[in-house]
Amino acid sequence: MAIKNYTQKFDGVVLESNLVTRDEIEHAVKQVPENLKNAIKQAKTNIETFHNAQKTLKIEIETTKGVHCWQEKRPIQKVGLYIPGGTAPLFSTVLMLAIPAQIAGCKEIVLCSPPNKKGELAPEILFAAHLCGVTKIIKAGGIQAIAGLTFGTETIPQVYKIFGPGNQFVTVAKQIATKHGVAIDMPAGPSELLVVADKTANAAYVASDLLSQAEHGVDSQVILVSTSMDVIHSVSDEVEQQLEVLPRKAIAQKAIANSKLIFVETDDLALELIDEYGPEHYIICCENEDLYVNNINNAGSVFIGDYTPESAGDYASGTNHTLPTNGFSKAYSGVNLDSFMKSMTFQKISKEGILNIGETIELMAEAEGLQAHKNAVSIRLKDLK
Structure with missing residues (x-):
C-alpha cells in the first residue's frame, strides 16, 4: 500500500495493481514500430556478443602437492533493475541490465520503472523487458521502488542486488539499501561526459557529443578539455547553433549552464585534470590517441576517435552504459557480466x-x-x- 501511495503522490496516478500483466506486455509489443523493434534487436545482439565474451573459465590449480584450489562463478539469484522514466523512458537501460543478468543465469530479474499519468509503462520498455527475459515488471519508480526491492512487498520480491541509474534521490536510496543487506551496482547519479580535443578535432562532432549528454537532464554535466583556444571557441559556437534546434533545448540549456570549457596549456595538465575528474563517459578526439588512452586510469567508458560518439555506447556498440558517476570511476567499474555474479572458492586437500x-x-x-x-x-x- 505504501508503494501505491507514494506512486500517487510523486507520479500522480492511482494504480489498482502495480504488477504488469501479460496482456499489457502483449499490447505494448504491438505498439512498438517494426523498425524500432529491429533496431532494439540489433542492439541486443551486440550487447549479448560483448557480454558473452566476458565469461571466464573455472580457475583451478594445485598450490602444493595434494592441495587443489579452484574458483567458480555463480549467478546472483535475485536482482532488481531500476529503469528511469521521467522525461525520457530509457528502454535502452533495460537491454544494458537485463541482458547480462540473463547471460549470468539470474533466476529472478525484477524490473521497476515509474508509470505515466495513465498508469502505463512505455511500450518500448515493456518490449525490451519481454525480449530480454525479465521475470517480473513493476510499475513503481523513485525511492519507493528501491524500498520495495530492498524489503519486499506483496508484489515486489526482495532482491539481493539492485542495479540501474537514477536521480540524486534514487542514488541515495540505493546507498541506504546497502545498510539493509542489499548490494548495489554502484553510486550512479546524474550523467557526465568529458571530451578532450586538440586542433585536429571536428568541432561539430564534439559539440554534438556534449549536447547528447546535456539533454539527459538539467543536472547532467559536460566538460570540454583542450590545449587549443581555437577549438574551445569553435566548439562553443557549434554548441549554440546545434542547441537551437533540439527538441529538449530547455533541458540541455540548463545542463550546459552548469558545464565547463577548460583550456590547459599542456597534455600533462589535461591528463591530470581528466584523471582527477574521473568522468563517466570520456571521449578522445586527439591526434595522439594513445597518449590519452594509456595515461588515464579513471573513467567509466572510453570513446576513441571521430567516429565513436558517446551515443554509440548508450545504445548499440555492445558496451554497457550503466557507469559510475561523480568521480566513482576511481574505485568502481561500469556494469558488466561479473556484476551479476559472485566468485566462490573451493579447496580439496588430500x-x-x-x-x-x-x-x-x-x-x-x-x-x-x-x-x-x-x-x-x-x-x-x-x-x-
Missing part, C-alpha cells in the same frame, strides 16, 4: 596435502593465539603419522 602444509598452519595459528585452529590440523596430522 592426506599428502595436509601433511605438506599442516605444520605451516599449526605455526601460524599458534602465533595468532588461535589454539582451536591449530587443533583442527593437529588432530588430523596425529592420525596420519
